[in-house]
Amino acid sequence: MKRYFLFLFFLVVLSSNPLVAQESIRVVSDFEGASVRVLEIDQESRRISFMPGGDPERGWPCWWYFRVDGITPDENITLRLHGSLASVGKQKPLSASWAMPKYATYSVDGKTWNHSEAGRRDGEWMIYQITPETNSVYVAWGPPFTPKTAAAFVRKMGQRSPYATATELCRSRQDRSVPMLHIKEGDRSNKQRFGVWVQARQHAWESGSSWVAQGFAEWVLSDDEQASWLRKHAEIFIVPIMDIDNTATGNGGKNSIPHDHNRDWSATPHWNEVRAAQQNVKGLINEGRMDVFLDLHNPAPGDPSFFYVLPREMLKEPMISLRDRFIELAYSRISQIKPLIPMSNKPKVTGASYHPLWKQISTNWVSMHGNPHTVSLCLETIWNSKNSTTSGYKSVGANLAAAVREYLAERPVRP
The missing domain is CATH 3.40.630.10 (Zn peptidases)
Known part of the structure; x- marks a missing residue:
């Protein structure tokens, strides 16, 4: 009986620990129109640092669009965006402002698109906060039209x-x-x-x-x-x-x-x-x-x-x-x-x-x-x-x- 209650105790402790209970968030970009270069995923702070993806020889790398999986519904996710460092030939990298809309666009079903709260500029980064009600969310520079x-x-x-x-x-x-x-x-x-x-x-x-x-x-x-x-x-x-x-x-x-x-x-x-x-x-x-x-x-x-x-x-x-x-x-x-x-x-x-x-x-x-x-x-x-x-x-x-x-x-x- 003592072992049984000890087991229940540890089960409660583990389930109440967000670092254990939360699934790892993941970035997915294997679908039409997607583009992202992931720099870091901080599981503890639930933060994704990224740049726009794309081949610079095929146009300005300012578009970004990907899906985040592994979210606990109604938890806050931080998106930390940096401008692309890619350049073509002797051209300088594109100004980060082209990649940084005031509002990030997001969707829980890939069909209906909404704005996040206004992003916050932090040096070379733009910080967006989103709180989706589902365990997966699409995020993008603007409403995708594929x-x-x-x-x-x-x-x-x-x-x-x-x-x-x-x-x-x-x-x-x-x-x-x-x-x-x-x-x-x-x-x-x-x-x-x-x-x-x-x-x-x-x-x-x-x-x-x-x-x-x-x-x-x-x-x-x-x-x-x-x-x-x-x-x-x-x-x-x-x-x-x-x-x-x-x-x-x-x-x-x-x-x-x-x-x-x-x-x-x-x-x-x-x-x-x-x-x-x-x-x-x-x-x-x-x-x-x-x-x-x-x-x-x-x-x-x-x-x-x-x-x-x-x-x-x-x-x-x-x-x-x-x-x-x-x-x-x-x-x-x-x-x-x-x-x-x-x-x-x-x-x-x-x-x-x-x-x-x-x-x-x-x-x-x-x-x-x-x-x-x-x-x-x-x-x-x-x-x-x-x-x-x-x-x-x-x-x-x-x-x-x-x-x-x-x-x-x-x-x-x-x-």
Whole structure:
């Protein structure tokens, strides 16, 4: 009997000792879009120190996304983030600020994404605290939007709406499908329709831009009467992810070797996605109906610029006044979404002083090769704010789509 009570005593002691009872926390990154370099896991303090992962030759190493297993539900986990030390050639490592959003993004099911409390900067580290109610949690730089997410969304829209067709832009260099949504309603011929091209994620780490594209598509396919007008008068193409390979493998994409997708709009594109997009856009140009081209991005951490455009002196009328009108309409709607503000309604120019390959930037290429009435814009959605969430991003997309409708409604209807 004495031994029995002694056994019970030690059992109680062991079960009440958190170092014994708690399972070891583990970092898992063997899934689509994941990226992390683990520096240390301190089991006693339940703290994970890490950097963004990714191959620097395949883009800026600022994206991070992984799962933490072995958590005791409702316990506090500390994430300790350091900027990547990787560099390409003689370039210095990327500034840590690109990898350090004010809020970490987390999910207990990999579907619904939330913000952590604001992170705390401690020297070269950013410290986030999360307290998941489950024994496993996904954490990321921003709300992930993977190739599987894109394929599922495009397929769902195609099944739900008689006006949407789930299709494929092309196969990537690594033979991945690049999902695309094609939208139109009614009996108008294509030549009677405005041409609208929307693409996101030419830089793989900019996950927020894909959610903006989703919000755009959801509004266009909604029951709103204005959305119906747009579907009846336009032919709309939406590509949620352009750099599909780097998005799948968790690489940053921007400034990848030999250059990223948004520096590839030349006479001989390197990337299959750019080549295919160019061919589609050229078709709209040849038919005289490349009306609105939108390339969706996320900017630098503190950049308030909302649109990036060619210098005015490089364009002719009516392109300048039409572009200014579209910016006015879009900004008046989107600037009301707080707290994505402050942002600037003064576009940033992307001419010769911006980048050596400035002529090969998508929106510049479309402006220089498009129709006289073409509006071609790069839209940057702020990622480092409290409202940089899936719902916040989709709200930007919905308002952008409504601005497209409002703008095209002012244009002469095609006979």
